[in-house]
Amino acid sequence: MKDSINIAVVGLGQIGIYLLNELNTKKKEIKIKTGKNINVTAISAKNINKKRRFKINKKIFFKNPLDIFKKKKIDILFEAVGLSDSISKKVVETALKNKINVITPNKALIAKHGDYLSKLAEKNRVNLEFEASVAGGIPILRTIKEGLATNKIKKVYGILNGTTNYILSEMENTNETFDKVLKKAQKLGYAEPGNPKLDLNGFDAFAKVRILSALAFNNKISNHKCIMEGIENIDLKDIKIADQLNLRIKLLGITEIINGKLFETVHPCLVSKKTYIGNVNGVMNAVITEGKPVGESILQGEGAGPGATSSSLLSDLLSVLRGNIKYPFGIPSNKRKSVKVFNNDQYSNSLYLRFEVKDRQGVLSYITNRLTKYKISVKRIIQTPDKRNMRATIVIITHKTTEINIRNCLSIFKNNKNILKFPTLIRLYN
């Protein structure tokens, strides 16, 4: 690689503009660490005049990012638009075909097109780096690819979404409802003001799970249907009951090899307050890997925000500048295995079930009979009457049971006049 490096930044939202400022202010430090002079010679965004946190050089601005390839000689391109397809895909694709190294925090793009794009990068002998796509400032991808390179990893799990973790922590701390805390999160910039859905429903965490699986197990990126649940149905009531049981609710992303097959999921979990993961609160992310021979490794750090994301983007930049050409997923594309999928129906857990019922005789035994019929054995029952409204809350903690079993069992509760809403189900993590 030559000594003077031209850089393009495509996308100047929260992350892109912060990155641009870091690139401009850390030139000297980067020169010391890598021997390379970097110059940002092209930037692109939808709107040249939008109000931004840092000033931009309008002389190098391109409204259409694809024009950059025609008019400039670029060595490294940052893609920070963040779409899973359309212009994000087109820009990355074109860059790789033009033998330009690409660095991106775009998890949606990598989770969907990572296999294709990494092949393209390998064919053109350039880097495609995406450390910032998973867990913000935590260098988890680098750790799996390099720090733990020869370990046999059997499981990776953790808190992969800072927005939802903030909301759950804040509900517990303030006793405020989901809606109220969500608004606070939006005000603080933790949740998207327009559409926070992709954070809340688990989609964002799931894209990260898919990327982690591919790296940890040397698989192609999976695309099968999985159990994916967000936190939209978590009620303040559940958080309070969990608290009494010395438990805490966390949205976990999990990927593991069970009997040689890949199992991936994202769903809320009840975890003990005494566990490590039960104490990762606020916007923090944490990723736990179980590998041989290294044992359990934990990485924790800020999972979101432009500062943390830029830290990872620049670590990728330094890696590229040091001339460290690598396979994007750690091994050559043609050596990555196709995915054998574990049957979701066989996933098994202890369950927390919360029933809101009319306070009438026989309701509890109706519920427990139904559970017994499906061989779901009860570990604990907590019934709290609400005399004034002639209602009661029944919480049942079960022993381990499979997904298929619980689905079949619970179906009947949809249409029972004594059961006021379909029971809330939260899996216990063990």
Add this chain to the structure above:
Amino acid sequence: MKDSINIAVVGLGQIGIYLLNELNTKKKEIKIKTGKNINVTAISAKNINKKRRFKINKKIFFKNPLDIFKKKKIDILFEAVGLSDSISKKVVETALKNKINVITPNKALIAKHGDYLSKLAEKNRVNLEFEASVAGGIPILRTIKEGLATNKIKKVYGILNGTTNYILSEMENTNETFDKVLKKAQKLGYAEPGNPKLDLNGFDAFAKVRILSALAFNNKISNHKCIMEGIENIDLKDIKIADQLNLRIKLLGITEIINGKLFETVHPCLVSKKTYIGNVNGVMNAVITEGKPVGESILQGEGAGPGATSSSLLSDLLSVLRGNIKYPFGIPSNKRKSVKVFNNDQYSNSLYLRFEVKDRQGVLSYITNRLTKYKISVKRIIQTPDKRNMRATIVIITHKTTEINIRNCLSIFKNNKNILKFPTLIRLYN
């Protein structure tokens, strides 16, 4: 780098022999990940016939490791003898001069001669890698050098010695004395059977602190006198009292920049049971970095043992095989700053002081008067009488005070007939 790589392993103790087995069994995987064929073509140890966990190939055995350089063409050498000088230094030095890449878990060597050896590596354009020298399987050096490469780090601290953390945890859990638990640790292989001193007195953790400082702050390795205390004087009594106060004792290694100057220390700390670091128990290590813009990052994992250490040694190997030539300390030797040292006397903390006294009137006021004289203000006093023996235990928690102040203040307690032993001092971590 050519496709077929010759490797030498010098030192076949616990770590060396485990590594050798990993190198032999993971050839194929390493070929897939790097494209290189590795062959161990030379091994060396004191005794060819010693009983070892894995078999060795006696045909490639050298009694004198320096003979390897005369008789074999080696590309990468592992040094696993573990001495700070003598043969360890000689082997590494000779290898680097012969343009052989060196990988070592030897913290004593790097903490003492790292500046000289890294210059030598740079001059000869080979790698000197030592990920395994700090915190076993945790890829903390790689994370500072690469994952957090452009962050401005102001502090790194943590539990850097698994042996002492195991002993402290086990004393709390079992109520057994220091000596009893130490014997258990030696039986389990956590502490050296012959001479556990370097773990217990903080020396081992301190070598790691010095390496972390050099990487985190781009300083030369410091060699000034520091506050270094081990756990030899921690009594079961202190652990029990800490427990009542909702605190836990941890041996922390700390390096930070205070007013532009470097401060390094290793000493036992009282930490809240509610903190993250207060819950890292057993043989686990944890390292916390505070950087900008990334914020606080935590890495936790197994800090010792041949499995964890080999994991780091192999991550270094893959880095070298991928042709990733790097400055051993992240930046060129001539850019590393010389150390400006913070005055240890000005280090300040709240203190836990435990006095064992004769149960006589006036003793407590004698102690508190002395503290007042040195402007050490008391936050809390807990006096527990031992009527039968006419003695009492007085625990005093103070507000913040400086080292110089406390040293001057405490000196008088050496020669007081009512004070049965010199007070135990443990700093509170805040």
